[in-house]
Amino acid sequence: MDFRFSDEQEFFRSQVRDTVDRLVRPKVREIDEKDVFPRDLWDEMARLGYFGLRHEERWGGMGADTVTSMIFFEELARGSAGFFMSVTVQMLMGTYFIGRFGSDAMKERVLAPAIEGRKVTCICFTEDQSGSDLAGTRTSATRDGDSWILNGNKQWITNGPICDVATVMATTDPKAGLKGLSFFLVEDGMEGFRKGQVFHKLGTRGAPTGELVLDHVKVPADHHLGEETGKGLEYSTDILNHVRVMTGLAACSIAEEAMRDAAGFARGRVAFGSPIATYQLIREKFGRHYAKREAARTLLYRVAWMIDQGLECRREAMAAKWFATEACLESVDEATRIYAGNGFSMEYAPQRFFRDARFLLSGGGTHEVLLNFLGSQYLRG
Amino acid sequence: MKIAVLVKQVPDHEALVLARGDGTLEIEDRWATNFFDEIAIEQALRLEAVQGGEVIALSAGAGRNTDALRRALAMGADGAILVSDPALAAADGLGTARALAACLRELGPDLVLCGRVALDDEMGLVGPAVAEILGWPHVAAVTALEVDGKAFRAVRLVEGGRESIEGQLPVLIAAAKGLAEPRVPKVMQVMKASRAAMRTRTLADLGVDPGSVAPLVRTRVFERPPARPPVRMMEGEPGDRVRELASILVSAAGGRR
Numbered sequence: 001m002d003f004r005f006s007d008e009q010e011f012f013r014s015q016v017r018d019t020v021d022r023l024v025r026p027k028v029r030e031i032d033e034k035d036v037f038p039r040d041l042w043d044e045m046a047r048l049g050y051f052g053l054r055h056e057e058r059w060g061g062m063g064a065d066t067v068t069s070m071i072f073f074e075e076l077a078r079g080s081a082g083f084f085m086s087v088t089v090q091m092l093m094g095t096y097f098i099g100r101f102g103s104d105a106m107k108e109r110v111l112a113p114a115i116e117g118r119k120v121t122c123i124c125f126t127e128d129q130s131g132s133d134l135a136g137t138r139t140s141a142t143r144d145g146d147s148w149i150l151n152g153n154k155q156w157i158t159n160g161p162i163c164d165v166a167t168v169m170a171t172t173d174p175k176a177g178l179k180g181l182s183f184f185l186v187e188d189g190m191e192g193f194r195k196g197q198v199f200h201k202l203g204t205r206g207a208p209t210g211e212l213v214l215d216h217v218k219v220p221a222d223h224h225l226g227e228e229t230g231k232g233l234e235y236s237t238d239i240l241n242h243v244r245v246m247t248g249l250a251a252c253s254i255a256e257e258a259m260r261d262a263a264g265f266a267r268g269r270v271a272f273g274s275p276i277a278t279y280q281l282i283r284e285k286f287g288r289h290y291a292k293r294e295a296a297r298t299l300l301y302r303v304a305w306m307i308d309q310g311l312e313c314r315r316e317a318m319a320a321k322w323f324a325t326e327a328c329l330e331s332v333d334e335a336t337r338i339y340a341g342n343g344f345s346m347e348y349a350p351q352r353f354f355r356d357a358r359f360l361l362s363g364g365g366t367h368e369v370l371l372n373f374l375g376s377q378y379l380r381g
Numbered sequence: 382m383k384i385a386v387l388v389k390q391v392p393d394h395e396a397l398v399l400a401r402g403d404g405t406l407e408i409e410d411r412w413a414t415n416f417f418d419e420i421a422i423e424q425a426l427r428l429e430a431v432q433g434g435e436v437i438a439l440s441a442g443a444g445r446n447t448d449a450l451r452r453a454l455a456m457g458a459d460g461a462i463l464v465s466d467p468a469l470a471a472a473d474g475l476g477t478a479r480a481l482a483a484c485l486r487e488l489g490p491d492l493v494l495c496g497r498v499a500l501d502d503e504m505g506l507v508g509p510a511v512a513e514i515l516g517w518p519h520v521a522a523v524t525a526l527e528v529d530g531k532a533f534r535a536v537r538l539v540e541g542g543r544e545s546i547e548g549q550l551p552v553l554i555a556a557a558k559g560l561a562e563p564r565v566p567k568v569m570q571v572m573k574a575s576r577a578a579m580r581t582r583t584l585a586d587l588g589v590d591p592g593s594v595a596p597l598v599r600t601r602v603f604e605r606p607p608a609r610p611p612v613r614m615m616e617g618e619p620g621d622r623v624r625e626l627a628s629i630l631v632s633a634a635g636g637r638r
Contacts, residue, residue, distance in 0.1 A: 007575075008576055009575075010448075011448055011451050011574070012572070012575055014412070014413070014448060015452070015566060016571075018565075019565050019566075022565060023565060044565075047567075048565060048566075048568055049567045049568040049569050050568050053568065062568060062569065064572075260395075
């Protein structure tokens with residue numbers, strides 16, 4: 001058992017950290033306040049090659065392992081949460097099914113430009129009546145000769161309002177529930193494919209999020225992403241594990257940023273004659289944060305390692321995501337308390353961490369759904 | 382043209398640095414390449430792009446500096462040499478300069494670039510000391526540099542104007558802010574640099590007597606800055622507050638108006 005990162009991984013982390021410090025962090029406040037997608041930053045991160053971290057080298061990728069890519073996600077989350085959302089959708093869910101099931105022609109046309117940042121991608125699970133409950137998916141795909149006809153309405157799609165291509169989950173057999181789901185590639189400009197309402201969000205601002213409408217969209221047969229129809233859920237297992245670990249590590253980073261910032265405040269703020277950092281009730285908050293973040297990171301990187309080893313880790317990934325996110329919500333809350341009145345002010349940072357942390361709750365499954373599943377698994381038989 | 386760049390690893394700008402009660406420093410384990418050294422690397426790479434040749438990064442220490450060298454490789458340096466020796470752990474600026482100068486004699490560059498100062502101890506000593514040991518000229522705090530064949534022209538900002546210095550290679554140039562904006566390395570280069578083999582030279586390899594790098598300067602104690610006196614808030618009507626403040630300032634100035 002060896003819990004250390006290798007020298008190569010440590011060096012990689014230091015370089016990503018420097019890149020995020022230099023390029024992303026100076027723009028965090030502006031991205032949040034203006035709620036505008038930072039296209040120049042997007043282009044720069046793409047030019048540096050980060051979007052291809054997980055993809056094959058022949059399409060411009062790096063073929064990095066899961067632990068390495070998670071180090072990148074953890075460091076990226078120290079910057080803008082909105083930018084983090086857009087980038088992770090592009091690097092993981094938005095391109096995953098194209099990379100796994102697309103033809104070489106499709107990869108050349110869609111994946112390579114996505115890695116270069118020239119095409120923006122998104123993934124479409126959520127609808128107005130379903131999110132974590134994928135069996136409730138209403139968007140339908142009907143076979144029509146050599147094509148598929150897609151009908152439906154997708155909601156809360158990160159990158160949706162600016163997307164060039166979308167990976168859409170649809171049912172080919174509504175009666176089959178979870179066993180009727182498949183993924184289809186839909187491209188901007190296809191007849192009947194329309195970008196609807198853009199949502200205004202509490203946090204992760206700067207990541208354009210909204211509605212996508214599919215009204216009799218005809219897609220060629222090779223745009224079905226998968227070997228067989230109805231296996232969409234099975235194909236998602238691996239990427240959902242990734243998403244959960246990535247979300248958990250984002251939670252660790254947001255919590256750490258909030259508490260490091262709060263530590264600076266606590267050392268400088270004097271009350272009753274001493275810096276508030278000297279009071280035990282304030283120290284306790286940092287102690288709890290430290291302990292929970294250590295536990296969460298250890299669990300999350302273990303799951304990342306399990307993914308690299310090809311081990312089954314669905315439950316561990318769910319547990320890690322839940323634990324890390326709940327710990328983060330506690331820390332960002334405590335950070336606002338340490339700032340007291342100033343924690344309620346839009347002029348100081350704690351409110352941004354407090355808002356951004358909320359997005360972690362639903363990504364990768366709501367905590368109610370995750371805990372219900374884990375509990376039912378525990379009680380089986 | 383063969384260009385050598387001297388680089389140093391320093392605590393990250395966000396690392397916590399605390400003066401302990403016993404007079405030593407506690408530094409959080411977060412490190413970065415010295416800011417001015419990155420400017421030097423960038424300038425070296427730009428000269429190489431125009432003139433050809435190679436860029437070799439050098440660092441001396443007891444081990445930690447490998448990441449600063451890998452940073453140089455990730456930015457595009459062609460090679461890196463670590464002068465590594467346990468005797469260097471306690472070395473001061475002059476000792477470090479002796480080790481680096483010995484390595485540079487072996488390497489034989491036409492030009493040496495370094496940062497004007499390291500952001501940890503802020504001594505700004507090693508670069509000029511290396512030049513003195515080699516018997517080379519040096520120009521400090523350079524904001525513009527041109528090299529044409531064996532001739533160079535360097536510009537430094539001085540109070541109220543710019544100083545332009547011309548001379549012949551070899552020379553040591555210490556880079557200041559404004560010389561070149563360091564590039565952010567591409568991830569592919571970062572990955573390659575993380576696995577790159579590092580050339581290591583010990584003091585014995587370089588024929589340097591470990592006794593000659595023993596420190597001449599000894600740090601006695603690191604002390605916390607004195608606590609600030611408490612802030613006093615004026616109270617009362619604005620006019621009264623201004624008069625009170627003015628009288629405090631006058632008495633602090635010894636009664637002179």
